[in-house]
Amino acid sequence: MSTKHSRSLARIMVAPAVFALLVWMIIPLSMTLYFSFKKYLPLRGGDLGWVGFENYTRFISSSSFWPAVATTMIIVGGVLIITVVLGTLIALLLDQPIWGQGIVRIMIIAPFFIMPTVSGLIWKNMFMDPTNGFLAHIWRAFGAEPIQWLSHASLPSLIMIISWQWLPFATLILLTAVQSLDSEQLEAAEMDGAKPIRRFFHIILPHLARAITVVILIQTIFLLSIFAEIFVTTAGAFGTKTLTYLIFQRVLESQNVGLGSAGGVYAIILANIVAIFLMRIVGKNLDR
Amino acid sequence: MPRAVTTQKKILNSAISWALAIIIFFPIFWIVVLSFKTEGDAIRTPIEVLTSTWTFDSYAVVQERSDYFKHFSNSVIIAIGSTLLGIIIAVPAAWSMAFVPSKRTRGILMWMLSTKMLPAVGVLYPIYLIFIELGILDSRTGLVVILMLINLPIIIWMLYTYFKEIPAEILEAARMDGANLRSEILYILTPMAIPGIASTLLLNIILAWNEAFWTLNLTAAKAAPLTSFIASYSSPEGLFFAKLSAASVMAITPILIMGWFSQKQLVRGLTFGAVK
DSSP: OOOHHHHHHHHHHHHHHHHHHHHHHHHHHHHHHHHHTEEEETTTTEEEEEOTTHHHHHHHHSTTHHHHHHHHHHHHHHHHHHHHHHHHHHHHHHHSOOTTHHHHHHHHHGGGGSOHHHHHHIIIIIITOTTTSHHHHHHHHTTOOOOOHHHHSHHHHHHHHHHHHHHHHHHHHHHHHHHTSOHHHHHHHHHTTOOHHHHIIIIIHHHHHHHHHHHHHHHHHHHHTOOHHHHHHTTTOTTOOOHHHHHHIIIIISOOHHHHHHHHHHHHHHHHHHHHHHHHHHHHHHHO | OOOOOOHHHHHHHHHHHHHHHHHHHHHHHHHHHHHTSOHHHHTSOHHHHHHSOOOSHHHHHHHHHTTHHHHHHHHHHHHHHHHHHHHHHHHHHHHHHHHSOOTTHHHHHHHHHHHHTSOGGGGHHHHHHHHHHHTOTTOHHHHHHHHHHHHHHHHHHHHHHHHHTSOHHHHHHHHHTTOOHHHIIIIIIHHHHHHHHHHHHHHHHHHHHHOOSHHHHHOOTTTOOHHHHHHGGGSOOSOOHHHHHHHHHHHHHHHHHHHHHTHHHHHHHHTTTSOO
């Protein structure tokens, strides 16, 4: 259908976008790779020569590496479980006829639009502060000793904060998926006497499987690089140093660029493993 | 799947939904309340907070003391600038991929998506270094470019899925009638594409407004948008609940309102069309 003229024009029209992203990918990535094979300390001598894979082995064998991996997995896993389970339930609930559905929806998705530094600080101070925070007042009202949230229960606290931010995302996507469910099928199952639990596991959940997978994959990619929430609450203290945060500290705080870059390469590889699965699903959808 | 339900069930469902909505929304409600209190009242027990006097003082203090509006306008310029720049680059690209697809279109789209998966921290130092070399560290220009680049894949994908929905037959009919490419774009495509472009614009302004990795790491006093200005409250001195609340409320209100308008686009934009 298209002429030769429009084809070459089309190529020119894609060019700026491809060029911009190509530059954005190739230059910083090759620099990170380059630094990762060097001993490079900008504040203590600068470029101290090639060291082969030493940064890679040192990054992994450092005492903070495995705790950081564990912290990352606990935060990502915890947030995923909470947001997917609650998100599914809320989506099913909002799909039912209720009074004031529009307002309920607006209230539930609101946290997603709060900037990460604000939600981190709101929770840290106005809610989790052990002396003046809202939760401390509640605990005291019941005669209990207020919890030192971010120092004594740092990971659960962070999971709570991040889940609060991401629950709307999961809910919205799952709600979109629930709404496309064929109601006749459900009614038929109901007539045949299938109990709600059976209907959920045999009809609703299989229908949602794809949307749940998409939610898990996209959230994983974003959650792996969670930064601001930790930056403003614990700054990596109390066992909240994730892989992303560890690399940030190596690169900018201790200015050990070689070591940090090796960590960066690990983070890129990790993100790509998740990305491959997400891309496969998105790609399949492209063909339809 | 709306189905008939009994009133009793509707009451129960409504009650649970409202309870959940109130719990989830409560932190936002609460900082709005605190922002209208004095610092002394803001740290009292919840009941004392609600019954104490209301005041606009915190808003006044925040604006006087810390160049609030400088940071606010930084946010506006960075969010809108990066989105517009992205749209200018993305519209032609998405248009040509949607209407003149080639064998490579699919590959290009997937590759663009893959750039979005690049963890920012992996290229933190190179970008930091490039910014220093170019003299754009702590500048709005630098952030406009970076935020444009990280959101470009989303912009292109959203526009692509919207453009895909414009029926190709309309274009062919126009061509038969002798429309050239210019009038095709101007009179047929643009009017049909505007809603999609508007939604893309909206969602990406939100994403850019809230971006908090590059804005925290690449700015200091000069170009800091609200994300990093608010972060400076993480090491407080003295009483500051009311002021932090006021600063937060001002930072989130415009985007919250925009966000409520963009619910539908959010799903499409952030799932790359995988869930519609």
